[in-house]
Amino acid sequence: MSPANGACPVSTGRLPMGMLDEVRSLLILQDRDRRLLALAKDLDKLPQDEARANAKLAADQAAVTKAHDALRDAELKVKKVELDANTRRTSILRLKNQQFETRKNEEFQALGHEVTRYEKEVDELETQELELMEEVDKFRKVLADAESAKKHTQGLIDEDLKSIRDRKERLTATRDEVREERAPLAAAVEGSLLAYYERLMKTKDGLAVAPMLDGGRCGGCQMKLIASTVVKVQAGTERATCENCGRILHNG
Numbered sequence: 001m002s003p004a005n006g007a008c009p010v011s012t013g014r015l016p017m018g019m020l021d022e023v024r025s026l027l028i029l030q031d032r033d034r035r036l037l038a039l040a041k042d043l044d045k046l047p048q049d050e051a052r053a054n055a056k057l058a059a060d061q062a063a064v065t066k067a068h069d070a071l072r073d074a075e076l077k078v079k080k081v082e083l084d085a086n087t088r089r090t091s092i093l094r095l096k097n098q099q100f101e102t103r104k105n106e107e108f109q110a111l112g113h114e115v116t117r118y119e120k121e122v123d124e125l126e127t128q129e130l131e132l133m134e135e136v137d138k139f140r141k142v143l144a145d146a147e148s149a150k151k152h153t154q155g156l157i158d159e160d161l162k163s164i165r166d167r168k169e170r171l172t173a174t175r176d177e178v179r180e181e182r183a184p185l186a187a188a189v190e191g192s193l194l195a196y197y198e199r200l201m202k203t204k205d206g207l208a209v210a211p212m213l214d215g216g217r218c219g220g221c222q223m224k225l226i227a228s229t230v231v232k233v234q235a236g237t238e239r240a241t242c243e244n245c246g247r248i249l250h251n252g
């Protein structure tokens with residue numbers, strides 16, 4: 001049995017009966033605009049993602065700098081000890097020459113004591129130098145480890161940055177496509193209605209056209225609509241707006 005009253009139960013799909021063409025057009029336009037808003041939001045996040053990726057290197061860089069400074073300090077200590085030892089070696093040579101030249105037994109012995117004292121100091125400095133050279137080796141290893149950790153992190157960051165760049169490219173391409181789709185849709189809407197719609201999009205959280213919900217409430221602000229508005233939305237023969245938020249309503 002076919003429907004006799006003219007109501008077609010299937011042909012309109014999900015689109016409700018009794019919807020103004022202008023509202024239907026705005027719904028399609030709004031779909032594109034909401035996609036553009038979401039894309040813009042995703043694109044806006046990318047610089048932060050980039051900064052976050054780059055910040056990952058800071059700790060590794062700090063470790064490298066610290067290890068580098070520690071190594072340099074240790075190397076300076078070795079140099080200083082070498083210098084001290086050399087000064088004493090020169091003194092020993094000088095004392096030995098004096099010893100060779102002196103004819104006084106007492107002075108010879110006194111110089112001999114000096115030589116012994118310096119030789120002992122040289123021994124101690126040589127021991128110190130060996131210990132410090134071990135330190136240098138240790139810090140060289142710490143620096144190498146820190147540099148390799150930094151390199152590893154840099155590799156991860158490079159991957160992150162590449163994936164961010166790829167995302168940006170994809171998002172931008174999609175945005176350009178949607179913008180192209182949007183242009184003729186917007187051009188097809190009557191000027192003052194388009195201006196009204198665009199103002200709502202800006203001020204009403206990206207939802208200018210809202211469905212009327214069960215119980216006759218506005219799908220945008222949730223307020224209960226007055227009876228005449230509910231009837232208007234159901235009839236779909238003239239434009240209906242929410243008397244609270246101003247959104248354009250549809251019988252969705």
Ligand SMILES: [Zn+2]
Nearest residue numbers: 218221242245
């Ligand atoms: Zn409302």
